[in-house]
Amino acid sequence: MRSARRRITCAQVNEMDLVVYLETLGYKPQKIKGCNYWYLSPLRIEQTASFKINQQLNQWYDFGIGKGGGVIDFAMLYFNCSVKALLHSFEGTGLITPIEKSFIPPPESRIEITATEPLYLFPLISYLDKRGIDLNLAATYCQQVRYTINGKIFFGIGFKNNSGGFEIRNVFFKCSSSPKDIKLFRNGYATLSVFEGFLDFLSFLKLFDGTVAAQTDYLILNSLSFFEKHLDFMKTYSKVFLYLDNDKAGKSATDIALKTGPAFISYSGIYHAYKDLNDLLIGCPLPTMQSPSDEQGKT
Incomplete structure (x- = not known):
């Protein structure tokens, strides 16, 4: 019998060490004086550290906006969410693992990529795992990728498209930076494999890399609007x-392609019980997977 989900209280969340919590989000102090840790504010852009955590009190204060408090107060501002949504994001492990959701910035907002580097932050690696x-x-x-929305700093897994924009994923958001575009990998083959998103592409490689099925060029649409x-x-x-x-939009695009000509072949039947390849990867053991085709040829 499945155990009931453990309820998390505000008091339990506020017991988390703020210094450790900020480290999991990718923020390190600019200076430490006794029990006071000074940061460049995670809530806005600044050049001089004016965000302070008193580790003894486990309280923060942002001198630039005149606000402060505990973990709950910070997380609500940082992720722009309600107390209820934040508490629901906690699982039985006590670690914050919010449900992923698509994030569409307001029209006046703009996602700006401020830095790129190799993947190393634990929350992002944990998300991938x-x-x-x-x-x-x-x-x-x-x-x-380090990116900002309305001056607020975030970190995510970035997948670069053909035009230099990024598809961005983390445990909280799915978003993209401009310009939006496809990603094409030319590997010198006469055949092409098409995926909606980069997680499906990576899932395919995880499942079939090293097999004849992977011997194709790859097209990642990043949006069905490009299909x-x-x-x-x-x-x-x-x-x-x-x-x-295997949703309405995906099936509709597949039907359009199949009516176009015999060159198009759908392999969504491989994961017919799942929404996409990533769901298949998570839900099924690798030994049960079979190579979808051995007919591809290299030019």
């Missing part, structure tokens, strides 16, 4: 293998 993707594989195709726009490009390949989502 929960999605079944190991760090070595992710590091080959992704970067750790029909690139149909003519896909037709330049002798065969096109579709790994689109």
